[in-house]
Amino acid sequence: MKILVCMSVVPDTTTKITFTDNNTKFNSQGVQFIINPYDELSLTKALELTEKNGGTVTVANVGLADADAVIRKALAIGANDAIRINANPEDGQFVAEQLAQIIKDGGYDMVLTGRESIDYNGGQMCGLLGAILDWPSVNVCAKMDIVDGKAHFERDIDGGRETIISALPVVASAQKDLCEPRIPNMKGIMAARTKPLSVVEPKASEGYNTYSAFENPVAKQAVKLFDAQNAGQLIDALKNEVKVI
Amino acid sequence: MTGIYAENSEGIFKKAVLEAASYASIVNNGPVTAICVGQPNAGEADKLARYGVNKLIVIEGLSAFDAQTYSRNIADVIKNNSLQTIVMANTYSGKALGPRIAVLTDASLVTNVVDFPDASNGFKVKRGVFSGKGFAYVTMQRAGKIIALTPNSTELKENNVSIATETYAATGAGSLTNITNTSKTVGKIPLTEAEIVVSAGRGMKGPENWAMVEELAQILGAATACSKPVSDMGWRPHSEHVGQTGITIKPNLYIAIGISGAIQHLAGVSSSKVIVAINKDPEAPFFKAADYGIVGDAFEILPQLIAAAKAAKN
Numbered sequence: 001m002k003i004l005v006c007m008s009v010v011p012d013t014t015t016k017i018t019f020t021d022n023n024t025k026f027n028s029q030g031v032q033f034i035i036n037p038y039d040e041l042s043l044t045k046a047l048e049l050t051e052k053n054g055g056t057v058t059v060a061n062v063g064l065a066d067a068d069a070v071i072r073k074a075l076a077i078g079a080n081d082a083i084r085i086n087a088n089p090e091d092g093q094f095v096a097e098q099l100a101q102i103i104k105d106g107g108y109d110m111v112l113t114g115r116e117s118i119d120y121n122g123g124q125m126c127g128l129l130g131a132i133l134d135w136p137s138v139n140v141c142a143k144m145d146i147v148d149g150k151a152h153f154e155r156d157i158d159g160g161r162e163t164i165i166s167a168l169p170v171v172a173s174a175q176k177d178l179c180e181p182r183i184p185n186m187k188g189i190m191a192a193r194t195k196p197l198s199v200v201e202p203k204a205s206e207g208y209n210t211y212s213a214f215e216n217p218v219a220k221q222a223v224k225l226f227d228a229q230n231a232g233q234l235i236d237a238l239k240n241e242v243k244v245i
Numbered sequence: 246m247t248g249i250y251a252e253n254s255e256g257i258f259k260k261a262v263l264e265a266a267s268y269a270s271i272v273n274n275g276p277v278t279a280i281c282v283g284q285p286n287a288g289e290a291d292k293l294a295r296y297g298v299n300k301l302i303v304i305e306g307l308s309a310f311d312a313q314t315y316s317r318n319i320a321d322v323i324k325n326n327s328l329q330t331i332v333m334a335n336t337y338s339g340k341a342l343g344p345r346i347a348v349l350t351d352a353s354l355v356t357n358v359v360d361f362p363d364a365s366n367g368f369k370v371k372r373g374v375f376s377g378k379g380f381a382y383v384t385m386q387r388a389g390k391i392i393a394l395t396p397n398s399t400e401l402k403e404n405n406v407s408i409a410t411e412t413y414a415a416t417g418a419g420s421l422t423n424i425t426n427t428s429k430t431v432g433k434i435p436l437t438e439a440e441i442v443v444s445a446g447r448g449m450k451g452p453e454n455w456a457m458v459e460e461l462a463q464i465l466g467a468a469t470a471c472s473k474p475v476s477d478m479g480w481r482p483h484s485e486h487v488g489q490t491g492i493t494i495k496p497n498l499y500i501a502i503g504i505s506g507a508i509q510h511l512a513g514v515s516s517s518k519v520i521v522a523i524n525k526d527p528e529a530p531f532f533k534a535a536d537y538g539i540v541g542d543a544f545e546i547l548p549q550l551i552a553a554a555k556a557a558k559n
Contacts, residue, residue, distance in 0.1 A: 019379070038490075118375075121493070123340045123357075124340070124343065124356055127342070131347075136312065136313045136422050142483070158254070159429055159435035161427070162427045176483050209385055216378070217380070223535045225537075225538045231541070232550065238537070244441070244498040
């Protein structure tokens with residue numbers, strides 16, 4: 001089977017988020033970029049599925065040349081090849097249109113995304129791709145398997161879990177718990193250097209959303225401390241001062 | 246014309262749906278059409294009417310949830326009724342449907358929306374980005390717009406109207422997916438809907454000590470949550486993990502017990518209205534992000550809080 005893993009490149013989780021150019025751009029200076037953690041789960045699960053059922057795993061990214069180092073890491077973890085669509089990933093809907101172009105003629109049985117990216121938190125790629133391709137889509141999956149030519153998922157729903165069986169091809173998104181991410185070994189890192197990473201140019205898009213400004217959350221006032229011997233006073237403050245209980 | 250997708254949770258329209266109705270009513274400055282799948286319970290339509298919905302269209306004939314068939318029919322109703330802006334709750338099923346509806350109606354989609362729009366120059370919305378570490382202002386370019394609201398972000402404003410209900414028979418191809426099992430956490434408040442969250446970390450020393458956390462949560466009517474290390478070690482289910490790679494929440498009150506407050510954890514909870522940190526380390530970063538704090542041992546403080554909360558609730 002052929003699996004495509006959609007991967008975004010995001011700031012490391014420890015990054016202090018700041019903005020630049022009069023708060024119109026994310027300040028990437030000194031920031032370490034990584035594979036989006038949920039996409040890393042998708043990649044690992046795709047490798048597990050193809051190891052069990054045979055097949056190949058392709059990684060796709062919409063990004064500029066500076067994403068290549070992170071894409072090589074996905075190849076080191078075990079993907080067979082990678083495709084980078086050479087464009088700034090300015091909006092989720094734009095990214096979905098670009099990815100759909102390479103999926104349409106790719107003959108994939110399954111397309112995996114992360115539940116969301118940890119930078120723009122759109123949580124929309126799985127559904128967007130499903131609708132553009134007119135495939136079923138199953139989001140927030142904590143389990144995935146292929147049994148008798150069908151995909152089996154367990155997905156989180158509001159206040160519970162659901163088991164779903166879907167026909168192929170299908171788009172699905174990864175939730176935590178899906179698997180343990182793999183750490184690339186030396187053999188993988190060496191092999192990644194020569195694995196194919198093809199670069200394709202984007203298709204024209206009319207634009208859906210424009211990001212105009214960013215801001216950080218308002219800083220909190222100094223904390224008000226209570227004595228550990230009189231902890232009950234806290235409950236009193238929550239009830240009578242800020243009235244949240 | 247403005248509409249909402251009213252998620253039908255076993256016959257009930259939850260608060261997040263009413264927030265969407267209220268939002269749509271304010272954006273539209275006029276009546277709102279709601280779309281739901283399956284008949285809601287008696288009296289539920291009146292809840293929508295209180296927040297400005299004057300028409301409810303119930304899609305009938307769809308069985309178990311399937312993003313593809315649901316979104317096709319919802320998009321058909323949107324087009325048939327010339328609805329341009331659709332407001333919905335950014336819940337798990339909202340996230341499954343919103344993107345598909347956006348594609349089918351050729352609309353701009355913005356998720357994680359946390360405030361009312363600025364329509365003075367284009368249509369600009371504010372959304373959460375960087376997992377709680379920032380906000381972005383986004384101008385939606387298309388005539389069609391899908392706005393997915395983070396629950397508990399915008400106020401409910403009453404706008405009483407009278408409501409008429411009609412039905413729409415679902416059409417089109419059947420579902421390619423099949424739900425074979427559903428398990429619901431019974432008797433617990435889902436974390437994403439909770440107005441109060443009691444959360445604990447490694448300071449609790451082991452899963453056997455969670456009874457106190459659960460007792461406090463139960464008295465306060467709160468959901469329980471935990472830090473990443475705690476879910477990684479299997480002390481608590483991953484569905485309770487809040488933080489950058491877990492769930493981002495926005496309750497009115499977040500109580501963090503024995504959690505140091507790593508940047509990744511704070512990212513997931515910093516939008517909470519009131520934050521309480523309880524930690525024995527006075528240098529714990531959480532105290533810089535909290536409104537209230539107690540420096541001390543969780544095992545000494547929790548029993549006092551339980552007793553005081555019981556008294557306060559009586």
